[in-house]
Amino acid sequence: MSNTSLYEIITTLILAALLFFPVSKIIWTMSVRRLQRKTGRQLNQQEIEGQMARARFITVFVVLLFSYLFNSALLGKLSG
Numbered sequence: 001m002s003n004t005s006l007y008e009i010i011t012t013l014i015l016a017a018l019l020f021f022p023v024s025k026i027i028w029t030m031s032v033r034r035l036q037r038k039t040g041r042q043l044n045q046q047e048i049e050g051q052m053a054r055a056r057f058i059t060v061f062v063v064l065l066f067s068y069l070f071n072s073a074l075l076g077k078l079s080g
Contacts, residue, residue, distance in 0.1 A: 025055075
């Protein structure tokens, strides 16, 4: 493994870790509001916690994909 590929992996993981909580909060907020609008009532604590687990699961894939694409573009891999 070369230094460049190790650098890419580390920076991708660091960026993903830094983005995880804000993106998770955004996805959770959008999900809770959508479900409240759909059901027409306030959600109970169990439903809110379920939406948080769902948001965190989705966030893992979103931030990893974004971080990889961002670092690839930054290092010039996507421009050819």
